[in-house]
Amino acid sequence: MNEERKTLYEFTKGIIKENPVLVTLLGMCPTLAVTVLAQNGIGMGLATTFVLVCSNAVISLLKNVIPKAVRLPCFIVIIAGFVTFIDFIMKGFLPELHSALGVFLQLITVNCIILGRAEAFASRNTIGRSVLDGLGMGIGFTLALFTMGSVREILGLGSWFGMKIPYLCDNPMTIFIMPAGGFFVLGCLIALVNKIANRKPPMEISCDSCPNAAICKGQCKTQEGA
Amino acid sequence: MTYILILVGCVFVNNVVLSQFMGICAFLGVSKQIKSSVGMGGAVIFVMVCATAITYPLYMLLERFEVTYLKTVAFILVIAMFVQLVEIVMKKKMHALYKALGVYLPLITTNCAVLGVTLGNINNEYTFLESLTNALGTGLAFTLALVLFSGVRSRIENNDFPQAFKGVPATLIAAAIVSVSFMGFTGMMQ
Numbered sequence: 001m002n003e004e005r006k007t008l009y010e011f012t013k014g015i016i017k018e019n020p021v022l023v024t025l026l027g028m029c030p031t032l033a034v035t036v037l038a039q040n041g042i043g044m045g046l047a048t049t050f051v052l053v054c055s056n057a058v059i060s061l062l063k064n065v066i067p068k069a070v071r072l073p074c075f076i077v078i079i080a081g082f083v084t085f086i087d088f089i090m091k092g093f094l095p096e097l098h099s100a101l102g103v104f105l106q107l108i109t110v111n112c113i114i115l116g117r118a119e120a121f122a123s124r125n126t127i128g129r130s131v132l133d134g135l136g137m138g139i140g141f142t143l144a145l146f147t148m149g150s151v152r153e154i155l156g157l158g159s160w161f162g163m164k165i166p167y168l169c170d171n172p173m174t175i176f177i178m179p180a181g182g183f184f185v186l187g188c189l190i191a192l193v194n195k196i197a198n199r200k201p202p203m204e205i206s207c208d209s210c211p212n213a214a215i216c217k218g219q220c221k222t223q224e225g226a
Numbered sequence: 227m228t229y230i231l232i233l234v235g236c237v238f239v240n241n242v243v244l245s246q247f248m249g250i251c252a253f254l255g256v257s258k259q260i261k262s263s264v265g266m267g268g269a270v271i272f273v274m275v276c277a278t279a280i281t282y283p284l285y286m287l288l289e290r291f292e293v294t295y296l297k298t299v300a301f302i303l304v305i306a307m308f309v310q311l312v313e314i315v316m317k318k319k320m321h322a323l324y325k326a327l328g329v330y331l332p333l334i335t336t337n338c339a340v341l342g343v344t345l346g347n348i349n350n351e352y353t354f355l356e357s358l359t360n361a362l363g364t365g366l367a368f369t370l371a372l373v374l375f376s377g378v379r380s381r382i383e384n385n386d387f388p389q390a391f392k393g394v395p396a397t398l399i400a401a402a403i404v405s406v407s408f409m410g411f412t413g414m415m416q
Binding site: 026033072080083088103110111175180181182183184187188190191192 | 244245246247248249250251254295296298299302303306307310335336337338341342345346349388389390391394395396397398399401402403405406409
């Protein structure tokens, strides 16, 4: 029973408790850039989930083969391979979404969520748990992007998934679909999650899930320079 | 003239951090002090220009063998290797420079702005010199955003926000306001 619950926790933790965007503050670049429409948010979220699950699975299988010193380049190549794959599929089947996401689809390669999970979880756990972890984190990421996209689309364009909302569509607040609105909505969402969870908000981006933490040891923030 | 346009466009109109959202992690993580912002910015400018100089011929090579779909894999691998190489060489030969920029180098491998610039050069079909200008401009834009924002951050550090907004949410909202100020440059091009 206990074991089962633990396995289930690997899946559910990513959705709310350790939500990659709203709690651990990872993968902010795509979160801010593509969430002009709710639809784009879901597309980006699902593409990232796919890459996350596949790379977690492969990395957990290869964890004993990859030499420790060159693990980061190895992880990056595996991830980039899957990104190329999803890039092709999207170009073929969803050309509109592909052009809406633009270069950010290829930039999934350097999304810190994926590299962070590979380093912190998949390279230390079995394939089953790694896949569950990837799936949970991916769904959490998708949910966060969907929420961001919905808020920005409803307020900024007065529509939701293309459906017009009466009154709002005549008086859209265009600032919300501009870059500034992205920062603003994300800040408010993180604050809201803090309020609901009644938790002290993070003071800064932590080093816990930074893939470079082992090399840098937090020096990047405190270094005085020469 | 084209070069000046590209440079101005990168630094002000399409600022890489504040309007294209690349390199947000580094932007929020390292912008606490002006000194570390300058160090990170310098390292990013250096790596961006060098990475462009390497990936441009590499892309021509990929084109020659008709495997351009491998560009993401090839670029990120080359950038990661290059950054490691620079770090090793700097540590051995240029100690002063290593002390100033060294710690930021490993962070740059995963900075999406670097990969974004090299891929953007290809997507925009820039020539070699235009690509280098674009890389330089983007690096400068990154540094400008970081330095400006570290000033803003030091002012809001001790302000009295509602409990839920303290820390990162307040930082993000400050970034939104800085981003609004950059919207003033929008009409400059065309």
